[in-house]
Amino acid sequence: MATTKTPKSILKKSSSYPAAATTSSKEERDRGLALYHARLIQSRKDIELEILLSTETLIDYPLASSLYDASNPSPADAKAFKDFLRPFQPSDYDALIVERNINDHCGYTLCPKPRVRETGGGKYRVIGTRGRAKDFRVVEKEELEKWCSDACARRALYVRVQLSESPAWEREAAQSLIKIDLLDEPKSEDDSVAEELGQLHLSGEEEQEKKQNTANLALERGDQGRAAHHGLVDVKIQEKEVQRSAEPPSLDEDDLSGRLDTMHLTLEGHTPSFGSRRERRDDEEEADTDWKI
Amino acid sequence: MSSEEDRKIKQREAGDRETARLWRAWRTVHEMVRDRGYTLSDDEVNISLEDFKREYMGSDGSVSRANMKFSANPSDIMMKRYSNPPTDREPNPPPPDIGQIFVEFLNDTSVGIKQMRNFAQFLSSQNHHTGILVTSVNITPAALKIIPAVASETRIETFLETDLLVNITHHELVPTHVLLSKEEKTALLQRYRLKDTQLPRIQMGDPVARYLGLRRGQVVKIIRKSETAGRYASYRLCV
Numbered sequence: 043m044a045t046t047k048t049p050k051s052i053l054k055k056s057s058s059y060p061a062a063a064t065t066s067s068k069e070e071r072d073r074g075l076a077l078y079h080a081r082l083i084q085s086r087k088d089i090e091l092e093i094l095l096s097t098e099t100l101i102d103y104p105l106a107s108s109l110y111d112a113s114n115p116s117p118a119d120a121k122a123f124k125d126f127l128r129p130f131q132p133s134d135y136d137a138l139i140v141e142r143n144i145n146d147h148c149g150y151t152l153c154p155k156p157r158v159r160e161t162g163g164g165k166y167r168v169i170g171t172r173g174r175a176k177d178f179r180v181v182e183k184e185e186l187e188k189w190c191s192d193a194c195a196r197r198a199l200y201v202r203v204q205l206s207e208s209p210a211w212e213r214e215a216a217q218s219l220i221k222i223d224l225l226d227e228p229k230s231e232d233d234s235v236a237e238e239l240g241q242l243h244l245s246g247e248e249e250q251e252k253k254q255n256t257a258n259l260a261l262e263r264g265d266q267g268r269a270a271h272h273g274l275v276d277v278k279i280q281e282k283e284v285q286r287s288a289e290p291p292s293l294d295e296d297d298l299s300g301r302l303d304t305m306h307l308t309l310e311g312h313t314p315s316f317g318s319r320r321e322r323r324d325d326e327e328e329a330d331t332d333w334k335i
Numbered sequence: 336m337s338s339e340e341d342r343k344i345k346q347r348e349a350g351d352r353e354t355a356r357l358w359r360a361w362r363t364v365h366e367m368v369r370d371r372g373y374t375l376s377d378d379e380v381n382i383s384l385e386d387f388k389r390e391y392m393g394s395d396g397s398v399s400r401a402n403m404k405f406s407a408n409p410s411d412i413m414m415k416r417y418s419n420p421p422t423d424r425e426p427n428p429p430p431p432d433i434g435q436i437f438v439e440f441l442n443d444t445s446v447g448i449k450q451m452r453n454f455a456q457f458l459s460s461q462n463h464h465t466g467i468l469v470t471s472v473n474i475t476p477a478a479l480k481i482i483p484a485v486a487s488e489t490r491i492e493t494f495l496e497t498d499l500l501v502n503i504t505h506h507e508l509v510p511t512h513v514l515l516s517k518e519e520k521t522a523l524l525q526r527y528r529l530k531d532t533q534l535p536r537i538q539m540g541d542p543v544a545r546y547l548g549l550r551r552g553q554v555v556k557i558i559r560k561s562e563t564a565g566r567y568a569s570y571r572l573c574v
Binding site for chain 1: 478
């Protein structure tokens with residue numbers, strides 16, 4: 043029996059199974075998965091670095107000359123400020139204020155004045171002693187030293203509340219398009235004219251909404267946006283083919299009387315069919331007779 | 336009159352305390368730099384308080400931190416420990432990733448992005464490989480993000496003065512940590528047939544790891560006293 047002939051396998055030939063193909067595709071899949079997550083982390087790192095560099099730039103703002111001040115910032119500075127601020131979270135904004143204070147600037151980015159230094163020692167200050175009782179407050183000295191004036195504090199915090207709490211890499215397209223308003227917008231002639239034009243149009247708001255909707259749609263499609271990336275799952279939307287014209291659901295008038303007694307059992311238009319109510323009542327009556335002596 | 340004298344005495348005492356603190360931090364930094372393997376003479380490390388005062392105290396009786404800076408070069412042993420052994424794939428390995436270290440004490444009441452940037456720029460302009468920044472106050476979180484941003488140019492480590500008042504490695508409960516070279520690491524992994532991720536771990540933020548300036552992927556040998564065995568060695572991978 044010892045022949046050189048190799049025994050014939052009773053199994054199907056391996057070529058009929060795409061075994062080799064699946065292993066390679068599995069490797070490919072693993073690689074794709076790893077790359078996907080690596081890209082996510084990389085984009086996040088990029089955004090964090092961008093925020094850091096923006097913070098560094100904004101420390102030395104405003105760049106414009108003494109012609110402008112916090113209540114009337116130069117349009118270029120205000121625009122740059124808003125652009126830089128777009129990926130910021132409130133916590134990043136707080137860090138920016140701290141950094142500006144370290145360099146003895148007012149916490150509001152568009153204010154050229156130095157921050158105030160409270161005279162005298164002590165850790166806390168009492169404010170609002172003159173107004174009504176609800177204005178009375180004890181605050182840390184450091185809090186008061188962040189700004190050059192109350193007006194600047196108001197301006198800075200007005201910007202802060204507009205920042206999105208969610209980190210930039212998780213935002214939707216619409217959120218990253220959000221426009222930041224300043225409490226004291228630069229009112230140069232061009233701007234005011236443009237503003238009036240926008241009001242004349244009356245479609246300004248509508249247009250904005252439209253833009254947001256488009257952005258959201260684009261994000262849904264996976265076209266753009268900060269968080270846009272190729273997803274792991276290949277989603278194909280297939281529209282259901284409609285044969286006849288759609289018509290709203292209506293109550294059929296004719297057999298309404300017949301359904302009246304089971305109507306309360308109807309769940310979203312469907313009536314459970316097993317054991318109709320009448321039959322059940324009969325059963326109950328039968329069961330009741332068992333108790334009679 | 337007496338209150339005036341009291342005030343003066345108190346001021347002098349506070350100054351003395353500050354000087355003593357700085358002297359201790361100065362010594363610990365020197366010990367740390369020497370323990371990492373840089374060349375420092377004994378005279379530099381074991382400076383007495385009197386010598387320290389003579390060297391760095393200004394005429395007003397306070398120590399100026401601006402003068403407290405020094406640099407050191409890695410010793411041959413340290414170069415060898417950090418060297419990359421040649422492998423089949425890479426017969427000519429890159430040179431060891433180690434170089435001159437520079438230590439600076441910062442006096443600022445707050446340390447932000449600006450100060451960190453300046454320090455990083457100074458390091459790269461002077462071609463210092465590593466920089467240690469000793470501050471008296473906490474560094475802002477935003478400024479700490481500068482460190483990874485400039486990691487490609489220069490290595491920055493930061494310490495607080497208060498953390499350096501005592502040398503933690505001299506405490507009896509802290510076992511000896513010895514950094515393994517790459518060759519020793521491969522030998523260890525072969526001996527026990529391990530992947531390096533199968534070793535126990537030590538964090539980069541661990542006080543001793545910070546003291547030794549460990550990097551991710553390095554292995555330390557920890558030698559403990561054992562009542563039964565005399566000495567007991569364990570190995571940890573820095574993550």
